[in-house]
Amino acid sequence: MGEVYEKLVKCRDCVRKKTDFVPEAAIVLGSGLGDYAGSIRVEYELPYGEIEGFPVSTVPGHAGRFIFGYVDRLPVVCMKGRVHYYEGYPISDVVLPARLMKLLGAKILFLTNAAGGVNTSFHAGDLMLIRDHLSVFAPNPLIGPNVDELGVRFPDMSAVYDGKLQQVIRETARENGIFLQEGVYAQLTGPSFESPAEIRMLRTLGCDAVGMSTVVEAIAANHMGMKVCGISCICNLAAGMTAVPLSHEEVQEAADQAAPNFKKLVTESVKKFGDML
Numbered sequence: 001m002g003e004v005y006e007k008l009v010k011c012r013d014c015v016r017k018k019t020d021f022v023p024e025a026a027i028v029l030g031s032g033l034g035d036y037a038g039s040i041r042v043e044y045e046l047p048y049g050e051i052e053g054f055p056v057s058t059v060p061g062h063a064g065r066f067i068f069g070y071v072d073r074l075p076v077v078c079m080k081g082r083v084h085y086y087e088g089y090p091i092s093d094v095v096l097p098a099r100l101m102k103l104l105g106a107k108i109l110f111l112t113n114a115a116g117g118v119n120t121s122f123h124a125g126d127l128m129l130i131r132d133h134l135s136v137f138a139p140n141p142l143i144g145p146n147v148d149e150l151g152v153r154f155p156d157m158s159a160v161y162d163g164k165l166q167q168v169i170r171e172t173a174r175e176n177g178i179f180l181q182e183g184v185y186a187q188l189t190g191p192s193f194e195s196p197a198e199i200r201m202l203r204t205l206g207c208d209a210v211g212m213s214t215v216v217e218a219i220a221a222n223h224m225g226m227k228v229c230g231i232s233c234i235c236n237l238a239a240g241m242t243a244v245p246l247s248h249e250e251v252q253e254a255a256d257q258a259a260p261n262f263k264k265l266v267t268e269s270v271k272k273f274g275d276m277l
Contacts, residue, residue, distance in 0.1 A: 004092045005147045007053050011096065012103045014052045019044045021068040023077035024277050025270060026106035026226075028098070028217065030082070030113035030233065036263050037080045042069040048081075054100075055083040055093040071267055074274040077101050084212055085138055086191040095141040095220035099150065102224045108165065108273055109221040110266065111230035115209040116194070117237045118202050119183060122209070124237065125258045126181050127265060129169055130161055130230035133215045134186040134207055141216045142223055151223035160222045164276060165229035165269075172269045178261045183208025185232055187215035209234060227276075231265065233258050 021043055029036055046066040048056045057064045067078040079101070085094050098109060117126065146153040173180035186202050188194060190212035194202070202210055209232045221228050235258075 002145055002147055004144070005149055007092075008096060008099055008103065011051050011054050011100050014050075014054075015046065015066075015100070015104060018046055018050070019068055021075065021077075022105040023068065023075045023101065024106060025071075025074055025076045025108040025110065025273055026098070026101035027076055027078045027110045027266065027270070028082055028112060028214075029078065029080055030211075030213065035259060036266060037067045037078050039263055039267050040067055040069040040071060040076065040078055042067055044068040055087075055089050055096060057081045057083045057087070072271040072274070074270060076270065077104060077106060082213060082217075084191075085189055085216070086212060091139045091141045091143070091216060095216055098217040098221050098226075099224060102221065102226055106226070107277055108227045108229070109217070110270065110273075111214050111217055111228065112262070112266070113185075113211045113214045113230070113232050114235045115185060115211040115232035116199075117208075117234040118186075118199055118210050119181070119208040120203075122181060122234050122237070124234060126234040127173075127178065127258065127261060128181040128183050128185070128209050128232040128234055129166060129173075130185045130214070130232060131166065131182055132161065132184045133218060134184060134202070134205060135215045135219070136186050136202070137189050138187050138216055141220045151225065155223045157219070157222065160218050160228055162227040162229055165227055165273065168272045168276075169229060169231070169265065169269045172272065173265055176264055176268060178265050180265075181208070181234070185214060185230070186210045188212060231262070233262060
């Protein structure tokens, strides 16, 4: 058993000593979106700090706990706060939570994040369905010895974001009158916001939104055979697109404003996911 998998199994065993709840879907909440956890019928809450060896977030707006419960009749586990590569953790620790949720039973991973808009037609407060991604400078979480217990050495990446889940999210947005952008999300390492030149580069590469998370989690989940989907909350226009300096407070404020539509879209979509399992 390799070091990465051994640590993962220890975390799973630690969680299982505290709860036997088996989720079928997993939800990761990005910056400023943690209040969504209030939409869940909670069965058990587990702070990350109570899981031996589990990485703990140091970022404002990331509460740092698993929420086990139900969205309608679907059992879910919700990450209220995630860890990021820029916090100094090895990339295997950054994706450990996603892998752990799969080992606990989750078959679907719903990723969310706060992002900067790169597409010039985007506005702060928009929600964007992630159709594909770019990983720029963030290390691939599968580098190193392959963990055969999790997946194959060379996983296919042609359809990381499940087409059927995307269609459910589109239909849900339309049914609830929620305007939904679509596009390609890019992950850079952070913690500094991107430079205007980097934003021009990303736009040239076909990127629509940029942030500091999500892609590595999607890669790890895809490697394990999970069905993945994702939504970005566009919290600001990226560097060089306006004269306003970027700040984390701006990101949280925009996420708060978008929260009602975000909660509605996630909740109603997740209710439908149960029919696909």
